[in-house]
Amino acid sequence: MVATLPVPIEFSLPEGWRSVSPDEAGAEQAAFVALRPPAGRGFTANITISGEVRGADEPLTRLADEAVDKLRASGRDVHLGRRNEVGSAARSAAPTSR
Known part of the structure; x- marks a missing residue:
């Protein structure tokens, strides 16, 4: 289940990044996930956002x-x-x- 953030945020992704469902990325507790393929040595650079007050x-x-x-x-x-x-x-x- 994808989480929600307690406050609104706004941002833009850098070139080459793409947003994916947190469930798809295995980050079910996150509110947002972006990946920057291709993976290097088994690691894919990511931006993962979650939060609480x-x-x-x-x-x-x-x-x-x-x-x-x-x-x-x-x-x-x-x-x-x-x-x-x-x-x-x-x-x-x-x-x-x-």
């Missing part, structure tokens, strides 16, 4: 950890490559992962 006081590190845990739980081979925390509690940037 969370409390403003919730740390970004917790959200990032939950996202990685969800990917691992879905059977994906996930490795956190690097994590950089910058800024203050009031104005922070999201941790990076791959």
Whole structure:
């Protein structure tokens, strides 16, 4: 079942990308999926969008950890490559992962 987003968004896809059904891409919990074929070494570049409204006081590190845990739980081979925390509690940037 395809998810919905709690807020409206608008964007355009880069050249060469195509949107697909999240069910078709095996991302049933996503609201939107786009792929950029062809696959290289078994991986197809993708843009996957999902979302929910969370409390403003919730740390970004917790959200990032939950996202990685969800990917691992879905059977994906996930490795956190690097994590950089910058800024203050009031104005922070999201941790990076791959």
